[in-house]
Amino acid sequence: MPEGHTIHRLAAEHLRMFAGHPVAAESPQGRFADGARQVDGRTLREADAHGKHLLLGFGDERRLHIHLGIYGTYTFGPVPAPAPVGMVRLRLAGPSEYADLRGPNACELLEPGEIKLLLDRLGADPLREDADPDQAYRRISRSRTTIAALLMDQTVVAGPGNVYRAEVLFRLGIDPLLPGRKVTPEQWAAIWADLVPLMREGVRLGRIDTVRPEHTPEAMGRPPRQDDHGGEVYVYRRAGMPCLLCGTEVRTQVLAGRNLFWCPACQPPHA
Template sequence: MPEGHTIHRAALDQRKMLAGKVLTVTSPQGRFSAGAEELSGQTCTAIEAYGKHLLYHFQLGSALHIHLGLYGQFRTAKAPPSEPRGAVRVRLLSDTHVVDINGPNTCEILDQAGLNALTNRIGPDVLREDADPEKAWAKIKASRVSIGQLLMDQSVIAGIGNIYRTEILWRQKLHPKLPGKSLDRTSFNRIWADAVALLQLGVKHNSIITVEKMAKSKSRYRERVNIFAKETCPACRSEIRKFEMAARRVFSCNTCQVPPEI
């Protein structure tokens, strides 16, 4: 479900529902082993997205750390809470709203040391003001790994997922198999700027949109991306190639994105 835009959007939405309020933290189905009660009754002081990670900070200094993985999702509703839907690991309840966290990959309580460890292992997040692109560039220009893989490596650059990597590389006319070290600085700058723009648009609309102009009547999902899971390149009508990269599917147009010579 989530690429980085989903988590940043969730942070925006949930701030209004939970931040600055005393929360009741429960695990209605007993699926949270690390002691949600520890946080219950504390004020949630801040909600912060970091790449695909979401942090709920609490007044005594620890934080609830959530990573949704491939399948997890947030379900939000107005109070009073109703019966949990699906597998709810944690339920956060304020005076006005309920946030259920279903099926997250990670669901744990972090102290300050844990928070530091987390932020140190994540690369610059394209959606954060404090992101330093130089850190990403330093790793990319030194790596013989393909740019398609590097864009998915959250320790290199945070927030981009499988759909955005395909779409960004197509938009920038770069083949996914190009080695990181073969990119020039201009290409990297374009990738970074495009990632920022596309993910910001994703936050705004709460969905992935990578086409330049989208007719209102064509707002169905398949019409919002250029080549992801498509058959034909919208620019040159060539056949879209599909292949695997680190066990994830990638798409490219070998006309618009010239493959590297082997």
Template sequence: MPEGHTLHRLARLHKRRYSGAPVEVSSPQGRFADEAARLDGQVFTSAEAYGKHLLHHYGPLGTVHVHLGLYGTFNELPLPAAEPVGQVRMRLVGRTHWADLRGPTRCELLDAAQVDALKARLGPDPLRRDAKPDLAWERISRSRTSVAALLMDQAVLAGVGNVYRAEVLFRHGVAPMVPGRSLDRGLWEEMWADLVTLMRHGVRVGRIDTVAPEHMPAAQGRAPREDRHGGEVYVYRRAGMPCLVCGTPVAHQELVGRNLYWCPSCQPA
């Protein structure tokens, strides 16, 4: 599932390409046809992301809420638009580019109250300037749940996914099964600041990089990581491989239906 930086990149791209002018909106698949007909030819006013949610604003007409889920994708191409291929939930055509949305978990038209309710269900997003990290701390500091599970709970923290979760815990030497209420406040503030830095970098470059210069492939004389997620990481998807810092095999287990990775030596219980 795309993490928050991907949605913020999409929001920036769509704001740049489509906002401030009328757009063509359609649903070749048909599942968004009624909503698309209401928006077709109207002005796309803005786009924003909140956590893993993408919002296309059309002023008083409402907001298109997109959650890509595990399989959703946008393709982005310059005009002219080609004939639809496959199950296109929503097609967006602007002045210079067009985009097809396929396979999202959510593609729906919301009114202002529904958008507010959606945001109210989410924790603070490290990529938003209006984020309030104290709200996440309030939830974490009272919880017996493991910090690894809490970081993936979008009601606690919006936009952080499996990669950022594993990497920020490693970078701060936090054992993933430590209860949230055992986490030190100062440490949490350091982790939050680190997430802001890492995720902003992800928005800029379009991949997740978490490895310090001294642990990069060139510095350690190792081959670059090959993974569809891109970027250099410490523990994510490195189960059984030597830790880049201490050489201990990276551990792995399933937690709340997701794969968890950590170094038993660098992140002692």
């Protein structure tokens, strides 16, 4: 599933392509035909991201809500747009470019009350200026759930996914199985302070890079990572391989339905 930096990039991309212009909207697949008709010909005024949720505004109080989920993808190109290929849920076309959305978990028009319900259940987004990390810590500090699971809970922290949670815990030497109630205020402050610039860099680059300058392939004289995920990381998808820092075998286990990766030496078990 795309992590929060991808959705913030999509918001910026929609503004770049369509802001201030009437857009043509259609649903070649047909599953969003009524919603597309209500958007068709309207001008994009806002594009905002909250965690993994994209909200597009077309001049009234409603918002077009898009959540990619596991299978959702976007493709972009110049106009005139070619005939749709595959199950295109929504096509938006502006003066010079178009965007095709396929396979999203959600593509719907929300009324103001529905928007509020959505936003109220989301946690703090490290990429938003209005985020409240203290609110997230209040949830974490009362929980018996592991910090690794809590970082994936979008009602606690909105945006980070499997990569960011594994990598930030490694970078700070925190045991991923540490219960939330045992996470100190100092540890949480360090986690938040690390997530913010890491995710901002993800927005800038369009990929997740988490290794520090002294641990890049060039600095360490090692081959670059070969993975379809892209980006240089410490532990994500490196199960069974030696830790880049200490050489200990990177471990993995399923936690909250996702594969967790960590180094048992660099992230020793909590007492």
